[in-house]
Amino acid sequence: MTSILPRRHRGTRLLCLLLLVSPSLLLLSCGGGASQLSVSVRALSGSSIKGGKSPSYAVDVVNQGPGEVSGVGVRVDLPADFRYQSTNSIEIDRGVRTEATDPEVRSPAPQWALWTLSAPATTADGSVHRSVVRITFTALAAGKPGDYNVVAHAGSETGSSDVSSTPLAVHLSPASSLSSVVVAIQNSAHPGDTVTYRVTVLNDGTGPASGVNVLLSLASPLAFSRTASLQGNFSRTGSGDPTAGSLLVYYSGFTIPARGDGGPGRLAIVFDARVATGASSGRYTLTGQLTDSDGEVVAIDNAAPITVLGPTPPPSPSTAAGGAGGSPPPATPGY
Structure with a gap:
C-alpha cells in the first residue's frame, strides 16, 4: 500500500x-x-x-x-x-x-x-x-x-x-450525459426570408435520458414557422411542438438512448423561422436550454448567429432631386 x-x-x-x-x-x-x-x-x-x-x-x-x-x-x-x-x-x-x-x-x-x-x-x-x-x-x-x-x-x-x-x-x-449543438443553416437573410435551424442533442452517458425537453427563444425579428424534420434514434411520448408565429420554440417528451457501439444517442430537430418584413439589420442569436426528468439542465447561450440585411434606405430628397450626379443642373444664363 x-x-x-x-x-x-x-x-x-x-x-x-x-x-x-x-x-x-x-x-x-x-x-x-x-x-x-x-x-x-x-x-x-x-x-x-x-x-x-x-x-x-x-x-x-x-x-x-x-x-x-x-x-x-x-x-x-x-x-x-x-x-x-x-x-x-x-x-x-x-x-x-x-x-x-x-x-x-x-x-x-x-x-x-x-x-x-x-x-x-x-x-x-x-x-x-x-x-x-x-x-x-x-x-x-x-x-x-x-x-x-x-x-x-x-x-x-x-x-x-x-x-x-x-x-x-x-x-x-446508469446516467445520461446531454450536450447540444444549435446552428443556423444560413449565415444571413433579408426581411421576409425563411431561416432554417438545426438542433442536435447527444446523450454520451451510460443510461438513457428521459423526459428531454428543448426550449429555445428566438430574437424578436424572427418567429417560428414549421418543423421540417425530427431525426435520430430517440423515442417520444406525447407531441409538444411549437406554435407558428411564436418566439418560443418548445419540443418535449423525448427519450434519448445511452451511448452504444454506434456512438451517442441522438436527436436532431430541423425547423424554420421567418424574418419579419420590417426587421432591422443586425446580428441575431438564440438562447435556451435542455432539461430532462433527472433535473439535468444544459444551457444554450447566444447560439446560431445570423445577420439580417435590412432594407436599402430610400434616397434622400436632395439626392433624388439631383439625379444621378447628386447635384442640380447648372442654370442657363439669360441674354
Whole structure:
C-alpha cells in the first residue's frame, strides 16, 4: 500500500520502531505510549449514485490511545474513475494540525496531513474522551455502472503500521450525459426570408435520458414557422411542438438512448423561422436550454448567429432631386 505520510516524514516512523526496544526511550522520543488509530468512512449522499453527480463522504480518524499520536495522515482510495473535487470541512477534537497538506483536484486517491492527536482523557463521569479528525469531501462520480468500494486509510509517524477502514460499498447507476449543438443553416437573410435551424442533442452517458425537453427563444425579428424534420434514434411520448408565429420554440417528451457501439444517442430537430418584413439589420442569436426528468439542465447561450440585411434606405430628397450626379443642373444664363 502506498505510504500515507509525506516523503520527508517517513523516516520518523522507522526511528520510533527502532526505539521500541526501550519503552522509556519510546516515551521520551515518540510522545508517549504506543497508540492505535482507527479510521472509518461513510457516505453523506447515499450509497447509490449516478455518474456525473458529486457525492460527499466523511472520514473519521480516532486516536484509541493510550498515548498521544503525531504525524497523522489520511488517504482515501476512490473507485477507479471517481475523482476528488473539494474538501468541504475539517473538524478537529482534542488535536492540532501541524502541517496543511491537502489533495490535488481530480486525484483518485486524495491525501490529507498532518495532525497531532492527544491521548484519550477520562472525564468526571468516567467516560473516555478520544481525539478525532473528521474530514468531509466531495468527489465526481464516473465510470461504468456497477458496484465499487471506497476505503479510507490512516497512518502516523509514531505508529507501527497504517490502518484501513471497512470498505464502503457504492453502487454506480446508469446516467445520461446531454450536450447540444444549435446552428443556423444560413449565415444571413433579408426581411421576409425563411431561416432554417438545426438542433442536435447527444446523450454520451451510460443510461438513457428521459423526459428531454428543448426550449429555445428566438430574437424578436424572427418567429417560428414549421418543423421540417425530427431525426435520430430517440423515442417520444406525447407531441409538444411549437406554435407558428411564436418566439418560443418548445419540443418535449423525448427519450434519448445511452451511448452504444454506434456512438451517442441522438436527436436532431430541423425547423424554420421567418424574418419579419420590417426587421432591422443586425446580428441575431438564440438562447435556451435542455432539461430532462433527472433535473439535468444544459444551457444554450447566444447560439446560431445570423445577420439580417435590412432594407436599402430610400434616397434622400436632395439626392433624388439631383439625379444621378447628386447635384442640380447648372442654370442657363439669360441674354
